[in-house]
Amino acid sequence: xxxxxxxxxxxxxxxxxxxxxxxxxxxxxxxxxxxxxQVLQRIPFGHKIALKDISRGENIIKYxxxxxRATEDIKKGEHxxxxxxxxxxxxxxxxx
Amino acid sequence: MxxxxxxxxxxxxxxxxxxxxxxxxxxxxxxxNEVARIIEERVENSRAFLHHxxxxxxxxxxxxxxRALVGFGRNPNCHSVLVVxxxxxxxxxxxxxxxxxxxxxxxxxxxxxxEGGTLKAIEKGVRIVRKMxxxxxxxxxxxxxxxxxxxxxxxxASDTTSGIASNPVTGYAADLLVxxxxxxxxxxxTEIIGAEHILAKRAKDKEVAKKLLEAVQMMEREAEKMGxxxxxxxxxxxxxxxxxxxxxxxxLGAILKGGTSELREVIEYAEIPKERGLIxxxxxxREVEVVSGFMASGAQLVVFSTGLGAPFGLxxxxxxxxxxxxxxxxxxxxxxxxDVSRILRGEESIQEAGKRIYNEILEVxxxxxxxxxxxxxxxVDIWRIGPTL
Numbered sequence: 387x388x389x390x391x392x393x394x395x396x397x398x399x400x401x402x403x404x405x406x407x408x409x410x411x412x413x414x415x416x417x418x419x420x421x422x423x424q425v426l427q428r429i430p431f432g433h434k435i436a437l438k439d440i441s442r443g444e445n446i447i448k449y450x451x452x453x454x455r456a457t458e459d460i461k462k463g464e465h466x467x468x469x470x471x472x473x474x475x476x477x478x479x480x481x482x
Numbered sequence: 483m484x485x486x487x488x489x490x491x492x493x494x495x496x497x498x499x500x501x502x503x504x505x506x507x508x509x510x511x512x513x514x515n516e517v518a519r520i521i522e523e524r525v526e527n528s529r530a531f532l533h534h535x536x537x538x539x540x541x542x543x544x545x546x547x548x549r550a551l552v553g554f555g556r557n558p559n560c561h562s563v564l565v566v567x568x569x570x571x572x573x574x575x576x577x578x579x580x581x582x583x584x585x586x587x588x589x590x591x592x593x594x595x596x597e598g599g600t601l602k603a604i605e606k607g608v609r610i611v612r613k614m615x616x617x618x619x620x621x622x623x624x625x626x627x628x629x630x631x632x633x634x635x636x637x638x639a640s641d642t643t644s645g646i647a648s649n650p651v652t653g654y655a656a657d658l659l660v661x662x663x664x665x666x667x668x669x670x671x672t673e674i675i676g677a678e679h680i681l682a683k684r685a686k687d688k689e690v691a692k693k694l695l696e697a698v699q700m701m702e703r704e705a706e707k708m709g710x711x712x713x714x715x716x717x718x719x720x721x722x723x724x725x726x727x728x729x730x731x732x733x734l735g736a737i738l739k740g741g742t743s744e745l746r747e748v749i750e751y752a753e754i755p756k757e758r759g760l761i762x763x764x765x766x767x768r769e770v771e772v773v774s775g776f777m778a779s780g781a782q783l784v785v786f787s788t789g790l791g792a793p794f795g796l797x798x799x800x801x802x803x804x805x806x807x808x809x810x811x812x813x814x815x816x817x818x819x820x821d822v823s824r825i826l827r828g829e830e831s832i833q834e835a836g837k838r839i840y841n842e843i844l845e846v847x848x849x850x851x852x853x854x855x856x857x858x859x860x861x862v863d864i865w866r867i868g869p870t871l
Contacts, residue, residue: 392646392826402642402725404826416828431809432642432725432789446727449645453676453731466727468713473728475675476705476712 387422389414391435395450400434400466402448407435426463434466446471488662490847491623492630492782496586498558499630501782501847503621504529504798505614506560507607508551510578511536511571517594518566521607527618528611529560529797533774533862537571543868544572550752550864553778555582555589559798561618562588564611566603569595588614623849629663629758631847634776634784634799635739636669638769640717641724641789645735647806647825647835648787654836655785655843656741656760665758667749667779668740669765669772671701672716676730677737681762685745693748697764716767724789739787751865752778769794770863773801777862783847785839793817794861795854802852804839819852 390413391401401415407429414420415437429435434448440460445452454471464470493500505528507518515532522530531554535547551573555563563582567575575591583589590610597603635652637644656666674681678698685691705712717726726732746757748764752775755761763779765772769792773784777799784801786794791814795801804820805811811821820842824830846852 389828394646402646404643404646430725432807434642434725434727448731449734451677451680451730451734453734454728467725468722468727471727473676473711473713473730475729476702476716478706478709479711481706481709 387412387414389416389420391415393417393437394448397447397450399437399440399447401437403429403431403433403435406431424463426461427465429465436460436462436464436466438462488628489625490628490631490844491849492626492847493558493561493621493623495558497556498780499626499782500558500561501800501849502559502798503527503561503618504559505611505618506531506555506563506798507611508555508563508565509533509536510551510565510567510573510575513537513568513571514566514594517600517603517607520604521564521566521611524608525611525615527615529860531797531862533864535864535866536573538871539572539866540868540871543866546751546867547864548573548578550775550778551578552581553752553754553780554862556585557777557780557782557798559782560587561621562614563590564607564614565589565591566607567591567593569593588617627663628659628844631659631783631843632665632667632779632781633659633843634667634669634773634779634781635787636769636773636776636784637736637739637787638794639788639790639792640721640726640732640735641807642726642735643806643823643826644787644789645731645738647822648789648804649735649738650832651806651822651825651835651839652739652785652787652804653741654832655839656739657743658836658840659843660741660743660759663758665755665761666740667755667761667763667776667781668737669763669775670736670767671697671764672705672767673729673733673736674698674762675702675733676728677733681737681745684743686747690745690748694745694762697748701766720790749779751775754780766865770861771865774862774864783843785843791817793854793857793859795852795857795859797860797862800846800852801854802842802846803854816857817853
């Protein structure tokens with residue numbers, strides 16, 4: 387099992403890929419201790435993977451901080467990016 | 483030339499210490515750019531600051547341009563300065579020359595309209611600048627303490643490796659600089675959105691924290707006024723391709739580049755800081771404006787942390803590129819000065835790589851050219867907040 391992702395903070399529910407990851411691949415995720423996860427979708431280098439099931443409306447946590455909100459349910463091992471996460475800041479589109 | 487841990491070899495000026503020794507040719511307005519450029523072509527070791535402002539500006543916007551131009555001329559990397567004016571612009575060229583001369587360096591002024599047009603202004607300018615270059619050539623580097631340095635730190639063309647590797651490493655080097663009495667300036671107010679609470683907690687006092695939070699709030703409001711999701715511009719399309727999902731994620735990674743020290747001061751764009759240690763300059767996210775602002779605020783060197791790789795450089799200040807993306811380090815080696823990508827694989831620690839950056843800062847300050855200098859990148863742009871009227 388190769389380490390292919392990094393979890394930045396204990397509280398995080400996502401990890402960042404440090405290599406291209408194929409769908410179905412079991413990879414190592416580096417944190418204080420390395421752990422395994424099965425990745426369900428193709429994840430390009432630098433993109434994020436859900437480390438647990440995340441419900442629609444739940445916060446996405448990286449660096450131990452909120453980086454956005456899930457716009458749909460995300461399964462553990464799925465790709466986390468602009469298609470299923472929205473920003474909470476600078477939202478001129480939500481202004482009247 | 484040997485470099486010890488806390489010294490570099492620079493040029494003594496009446497005000498500060500230069501890491502470079504150029505004659506600056508400073509157009510007071512965009513209309514004088516061509517004359518400035520041709521003078522630069524004729525004289526070795528001269529550098530023209532080709533920018534786009536200086537006229538049809540009002541109030542705070544005009545003040546900011548003036549402050550930036552004064553700062554460019556006063557930057558210790560300029561040995562002496564020729565101001566090139568058209569003659570009818572909003573910027574008071576005489577006042578500009580006088581303000582720069584307060585730093586103790588030689589300053590001359592050529593007005594294109596007064597000289598009788600382009601060719602006569604070029605001739606006069608070349609004669610002045612070649613004389614200045616002769617004088618500059620007599621200067622010699624000598625040893626100075628690292629506390630004489632003001633280092634601007636910017637991240638650009640970021641991807642997720644920026645937050646994992648190049649920014650924390652640059653931040654470690656920033657902490658080493660600050661511990662030794664140097665000054666570190668970070669900017670990009672837009673890229674503090676979502677991470678302002680962390681920086682505010684590190685502020686020296688309530689006043690500094692308040693100034694930071696207000697600057698961020700103002701920038702967010704400006705973005706919201708456009709009536710669209712900031713994601714149309716921040717993160718940039720390139721950031722998103724690189725894996726950055728939201729401005730919050732980008733900002734949380736971006737602030738790591740300034741290290742972990744106390745936030746001493748929040749300055750306006752192109753303002754000269756009073757404090758040493760970590761400074762935030764209120765500025766937009768676009769690199770040319772931010773890094774030009776650092777140069778105006780007295781930075782003698784800029785460290786540029788990048789994921790995807792950005793070829794960019796200033797006329798008189800070295801811009802040193804650091805990447806944590808192994809592909810960028812390999813494929814864009816012509817533009818990258820320091821590769822810290824081994825961190826991703828756990829083959830180098832952030833501390834080890836940070837020390838390498840620190841040493842490289844001293845080397846570059848002592849004269850080692852960066853890739854952007856070798857390739858001749860000499861960009862300048864001044865942040866504009868008012869309309870063209």
